[in-house]
Amino acid sequence: MGIFVLRRVGVMILTALCLTFVVFFLTNLYPALEKLAKTQGNQRMSDEAVVSYLERNGHLQPLLVKYGQWLGVIPGYVHENPETGAVTARCATRGMDPSEAPRFCGLLQGDWGFSTVFKDDVSSIIAIRLGLTGKLMFWVLVVMVPSALIIGVLAGMREGSRLDRSLSTFSIASTATPEYVSGVILITLLASSAGWKIFKGTATSAADNATLENFLLPVLTISLYGVGYIARMTRASMTEVMTAQFIRTARLKGVSFRNVVLKHALRNALIAPFTVIMLQFPWLLNGVVIVETLFNYKGFGWVLVQAAGNNDISLLLACSVVAVVVVLVTQLISDIGYVFLNPRIQIS
């Protein structure tokens, strides 16, 4: 088990390095840097001015060197202007004397860089926004997981029944409705002058004070898309368990249907959905970006869109690190959890 986890963590770190390098490469292409220089300086910058800006901020070094600096394994650049003698250094951006700046400043030292869009430390932005998204995710999971499991178990315990067919239709419909569609429909029905105006169509105020009125619609929108998929997986696993030998034995023994479902089938049927729920996280992340844009809730997804739209390199890299870590950690948990929950699986 230990070796299995170690190997998985190793692969995980390798994957994270590869992915951040790809993001690094794509955000550091010259046209992107030129756009960055022009948004930071002014739009009518001459080509020489762009070059000197990029030089001053260390953007013109070789890609691998920059990546190493960002990681914190290569000393940060120190650039001296040959004419004025002004010194700029990677590790001394915020009014610090370049000579006093530390040699290394990167991810490993806990320095995530400085956001050019929000004019603030990336780590503090990410911390605040992740907290807000965490709140959203928490309520999404609270709504989504129990309802999906209940729907799946109810549908799967008697395959082919009326209940099964109605619930399966609902699951199919919910997987066919992406967030930007269900969000639009929910807002129209419950938050517009055309429908009932009982909820709010924006969730901006939910950041400070989440109430049912401003937070239910975003939570519902994300949950709806995920419910169908998890419910279908739960149903499939439940129907499989219900046809197993030990269930038939229990039934023949005279155990009541309710007890068969609750005591014998349920635990075995919930192994597969656990993995599915864990693997849903990347999709949830997508949903979060869409819903936060749609409802103007300023969380992690909203920051990602802002960073990507403005080529804010440090912030975008931080966002991708967070996203990739979330995805990989949930994959790891799902693998390990699967082994724990299902003792029949052998790790070789």
Add this chain to the structure above:
Amino acid sequence: MEPLTWTGSLSVLDPIFLLAWIAFGIAVVAQIVATFFAAEDLVEHEVSASTRKLAEYAVLGVKIIAGLILLLILVYVVGGVLMPTLETKGIVGAVSTRLLPVWIALLVTFAASIVFKRRLGLYGKLFDSMVGMIGFAIVMFWVFTAIFGAMDLIVTHDPLVQVSGMKNKVPGTALPDVEGAFPYYLLGGDNLARDVFSRVVKGAWEVVKVAPFATLFAFMVGITLGLPAAYFGGRLDTILSFVSNLILAFPVILLFYLLVTPEIVQTGIPVYMAAVLFIFPIIFMVILINSRFYVQPVKRSVYLVIVLVLGLWIYSGVAWNSDPLGLIEFPPNLLVVFVSVVFVNSPTVFRIVRGIALDIKTRDYVAAGQTRGEGPWYIMLWEILPNARGPLIVDFCLRIGYTTILLGTLGFFGLGLSPESPDWGSTINDGRKLLSIFPHPALAPAFSLMSLVLGLNLLADGLREESLRD
């Protein structure tokens, strides 16, 4: 002019229609509850006749009411076509009249398919399953709408033209001055005073022309890489699986933002990606033919030359936009969208193909093929692949739906396609800013997208049911 009502002269039926829906809702709930308890009793061996009878009534009730609703919808659609003037047709009738070519095409398709269904293989079997038929009908509805819409048979106005005074007008509003143009905006105007109905119809074409092909390309890439990964295993499998997991670990939206921004397009990276991804169909076809006709060199050479000439010609036009004959061209921004969608989808297809192939590889007929001396590519493409077709066809339908959702996501974030483009995602994005006051411009494309994806999911479900039956 007076604005159109929803159902015109048929509005006498509206109260009945509404009542039928309410009754339907009540009946469905009653049926679920009743059958639930009836079945419970059955298991407990305490069959109480009254509950079971109740359940039977509820089931019957749902069937009758559902039939009534379907009948009413049919009356609205057919009646709308038959009514003489636009005012008596109402919005529903007028839309249904505009869609007349679609109804005829659907009727012909279904009639022909049902008559010849025994000779049509899996496609014919689809017409044995109610779910599959409903799904197929919805999908074909949108396909025909898209095709006829692209031929300008259905649209009432130019989807890009703005008519002053029609900004955010509700469905059925009359145009201020009619000069030969269609006198109404059937589904209202959007925030730039363009016709929502025409935009939705044109938007269907945007989906239909990209989604199936992008999915097909993703399948070609996934199959060409997934089969050898499963069959040979070893280091090849390790590397390919690692790369596919790498792409899968990327949040899709981040990837889109990174690939589709103008700065990245400027560097030409999407074109290089297209060059890599689009070569796979040619490789696939070449290997397919080469392994099949290896023992008939003449036939093989002829087929290979045909495929290579045709394939490379299309390839040069599509991927590099440098067709020597100047016949094929591919709009650069569409290429970017196409490439990113294929890129996101192929790793999943790769994983599915690899999983199925790993399972089939252990079968006896593969071992028999090996003993006969068949080459590895022949076994992969002509022994394993045909036996994997069931799950792959089902996944293909599901994946077209997923691709449609991805295209909508791209449009929703304003990525790739031109801002004027009538595709559904962009239209939803345009409409969402004024959603709480004027919901109709966003609702029409939202329902369209939902129904198309739902149709594809139902179709996949029907296919799965029918292919499992063999």
